[in-house]
Amino acid sequence: MVASKKIVLYYPRNHFGKQYHPWTWAPLPILAASAPLFADGYQVALVDANVEPQPLKLLLEECQGAALLGISCMTGPQIHFGLEAAEAVRSAGLKLPMIWGGYHPSILPEQTSRNRYVDAVVRGQGELTMLELAGRISEGEDFTGVDGVTFTRDGETVSNPDRKVADINQFPRLPYEKLRNPRQYLNNMHVGSRAINYVSSQGCPARCQFCAEPLVYGRRWKAYKPDRVLADLEFLKNFLDVNGIMYFDSTYFVNERRAAEISQKMIDNGLGLGWAANARAPQLGKFSAETYNVLKKSGLWAFLVGAESGSASQLEAMQKDIGPEDILAAARAATRHGIKITYSFIVGFPGETEIEVEETWRVMEEVSKIVGEYNSQLHFYAPTPGNALYEKAAQLGLRQPQSLEEWASFSTVAGSLPWMSKSFQNRQRQREFYLVYGYPSEWVRRRASRSLLRRAYVGAASAASAARCRRHYWGLPLDWWLLRGMRAANYG
Numbered sequence: 001m002v003a004s005k006k007i008v009l010y011y012p013r014n015h016f017g018k019q020y021h022p023w024t025w026a027p028l029p030i031l032a033a034s035a036p037l038f039a040d041g042y043q044v045a046l047v048d049a050n051v052e053p054q055p056l057k058l059l060l061e062e063c064q065g066a067a068l069l070g071i072s073c074m075t076g077p078q079i080h081f082g083l084e085a086a087e088a089v090r091s092a093g094l095k096l097p098m099i100w101g102g103y104h105p106s107i108l109p110e111q112t113s114r115n116r117y118v119d120a121v122v123r124g125q126g127e128l129t130m131l132e133l134a135g136r137i138s139e140g141e142d143f144t145g146v147d148g149v150t151f152t153r154d155g156e157t158v159s160n161p162d163r164k165v166a167d168i169n170q171f172p173r174l175p176y177e178k179l180r181n182p183r184q185y186l187n188n189m190h191v192g193s194r195a196i197n198y199v200s201s202q203g204c205p206a207r208c209q210f211c212a213e214p215l216v217y218g219r220r221w222k223a224y225k226p227d228r229v230l231a232d233l234e235f236l237k238n239f240l241d242v243n244g245i246m247y248f249d250s251t252y253f254v255n256e257r258r259a260a261e262i263s264q265k266m267i268d269n270g271l272g273l274g275w276a277a278n279a280r281a282p283q284l285g286k287f288s289a290e291t292y293n294v295l296k297k298s299g300l301w302a303f304l305v306g307a308e309s310g311s312a313s314q315l316e317a318m319q320k321d322i323g324p325e326d327i328l329a330a331a332r333a334a335t336r337h338g339i340k341i342t343y344s345f346i347v348g349f350p351g352e353t354e355i356e357v358e359e360t361w362r363v364m365e366e367v368s369k370i371v372g373e374y375n376s377q378l379h380f381y382a383p384t385p386g387n388a389l390y391e392k393a394a395q396l397g398l399r400q401p402q403s404l405e406e407w408a409s410f411s412t413v414a415g416s417l418p419w420m421s422k423s424f425q426n427r428q429r430q431r432e433f434y435l436v437y438g439y440p441s442e443w444v445r446r447r448a449s450r451s452l453l454r455r456a457y458v459g460a461a462s463a464a465s466a467a468r469c470r471r472h473y474w475g476l477p478l479d480w481w482l483l484r485g486m487r488a489a490n491y492g
C-alpha cells in the first residue's frame with residue numbers, strides 16, 4: 001500500500017545569535033538529497049530555517065500527511081535547532097519517521113541514532129540512501145537492510161553496511177527552482193552582484209586531522225565532469241540571472257585538467273561569471289601558466305586557501321601535508337598571474353605554543369607583503385568530533401559530549417576551550433588589527449573614502465599599524481584601545 005509520496009527535508013538554523021556573515025546561502029545539503037526524490041516523482045518540501053520567519057510553523061504544516069522527515073546537520077547549532085524541530089513534530093502528534101543526515105550524524109552515527117528523535121541516520125553521501133529509504137517508507141515498509149543506514153531499536157544499535165560512494169555525475173541537477181523563493185539566495189558580493197553557492201565535487205583526498213572530510217568520504221574525491229558543471233552553471237544563469245558563483249566544494253582544484261577545461265568551456269560559452277573556490281596551497285605552486293591564464297579569463301576572482309598555520313610543526317602535527325613555504329609559493333604564483341588569494345589561518349590548536357602562534361603571524365605578514373594587502377581570515381580552533389586533534393583537545397580538558405542532546409549545547413566557539421583564555425583571544429585580535437591596517441586591503445580603503453572621520457580613522461590606524469609591523473613591536477597597545485573605542489563609536 002502506498003502511504004504517501006511526500007517527503008519533507010529540513011535545514012536547521014546554523015547560528016545561535018548573529019549570523020556568521022551577511023550572505024544567505026542556498027541549503028545545498030538538503031537540495032542535494034532531494035534531487036533524486038524529485039526525479040522519481042516525490043513531492044518534496046524543502047524547509048530552510050535560516051530564511052523562514054516561522055520555520056517550525058511551516059515545518060508542521062508541511063509534515064501533515066508526509067511519509068518522512070529528513071533533518072540535516074553539522075556539528076554546532078544545527079543540532080540544537082534540529083532537535084527543537086523534531087520535538088515540535090512529535091509534540092504535534094505527528095508520527096512520521098525522522099531521518100538525520102549530514103556531517104555530524106555521519107561521524108557519530110551510533111550515538112546520534114540513540115536519540116529518541118532519530119529513527120535512522122544516513123551516513124555520508126545521501127542521494128541514493130535517501131531515495132531507497134523514501135521508497136521503503138512510502139510503501140509502508142521498514143528500512144532494515146538499507147545500506148548506509150544506522151538505527152537503534154529496542155536499545156540495540158544496528159549499522160547496516162556502508163554504501164559505496166557513487167559517482168555524482170549520475171545524480172540529477174540540484175533543483176534550485178524548488179526552493180521557496182530561490183531569489184533570496186542571490187548575494188551581492190565580490191564574485192558578482194547576484195552570486196549563488198554551488199558545489200561541483202564531494203570529498204577531499206587530503207587527510208588533515210582536524211577536518212570532517214577524511215572521516216565522511218574516506219579521502220575519496222568525486223567530481224562532476226566539465227560538461228555537467230557547464231550545464232549547471234548555464235541553468236543558474238538562465239534561471240536566476242546569476243553573475244557569480246561561490247563554489248562550496250571542500251577542494252575544487254584537485255584535477256588541474258578538469259579545472260582548466262571547465263574554465264575553457266565557460267569562456268567558449270560566454271558565461272561571464274565571477275567565481276571563487278577552495279584550493280590547497282601545493283596545487284597552486286604547480287599549475288602551468290596556461291592553466292592560470294584560462295582560470296583568470298573565465299572569471300576566477302580568488303583562490304580560497306585553508307593554510308591553517310604558519311608553523312611547520314603544527315602543520316605536521318595536523319597532517320596537513322604542506323609547509324609554510326607552500327603557502328608563500330602559492331601566494332607568489334597567484335599574485336604573479338593576477339588572481340587574488342585569500343587564506344584562512346587558525347590559532348589556538350590544542351597544545352600550540354606561543355612560538356608556533358608567532359610563526360603563524362610571521363607567515364600571515366609575509367603573505368600580506370606578497371599580495372600587497374592583508375586579506376586573510378583569522379579563526380580560533382573549533383573542535384569537531386572524530387579526529388586526532390579532537391582527541392588531543394579532550395586530553396587537554398575539552399568536555400566530550402556523550403549524546404546528541406549534549407552536542408546540542410556544545411559550543412564550537414573559542415571561548416569554550418579550556419586552554420584559550422580571553423586575553424589570548426584579545427592579543428590575537430589585536431595582532432590581526434595591526435595587519436588589517438598595516439596592509440590595508442581594497443575593502444578597508446573603500447570604507448575610508450565614505451566620510452572625513454572614517455578617512456581620519458583609517459589614516460591614523462594605518463600609520464600606527466604600519467610602524468608596528470615594521471618594528472615588530474606589539475607592546476603598549478594604546479593605539480589599539482583608542483582606535484577600538486573609535487571603531488565602537490562607528491568611526492572605523
Ligand code: B12
Pocket residue numbers: 013014015020024025026027028029030032033050069070071072073074075076077078079099100101102103104107122124125126127130199210211212213248249250382384385412
Ligand atoms: C557552507 C558551509 C558552512 C556554512 C553553511 C551555510 C549554508 N546555508 O550552507 C556555515 C558558514 C554556516 C558553516 C558553518 C560551520 N561549518 Co561548515 N561547511 C560548509 C561547507 C563548505 C559546504 C556545505 C555544503 O553545502 N555542502 C554541499 C552538500 C551537497 O554536501 P553535504 O553536506 O555533504 O550533503 C550530503 C551528505 O552529507 C548527505 N546529507 C546532508 N544532509 C542530509 C540530510 C538527510 C536527511 C540525508 C538523508 C542526507 C543528508 O547528503 C548530501 C548529498 O550527498 C562544508 C564543506 C562541504 N564541502 O560540504 C563545511 C562543513 C560542513 N562545515 C564544517 C564546520 C566545521 C563548520 C563550523 C563548525 C566551523 C566553525 N569553525 O564554526 C561551523 C558551524 C556550523 C553551525 N553553525 O552549525 C565541517 C563539518 C564538521 C562537522 N563535524 O559537522 C565541514 C564539512 C567543513 C570541513 N571540511 O570540516 N559551514
Ligand code: SF4
Pocket residue numbers: 204205206207208211212213214250251280306
Ligand atoms: S584539505 Fe581541506 S577539506 Fe581537505 S582534508 Fe584538509 S582541511 Fe579538509
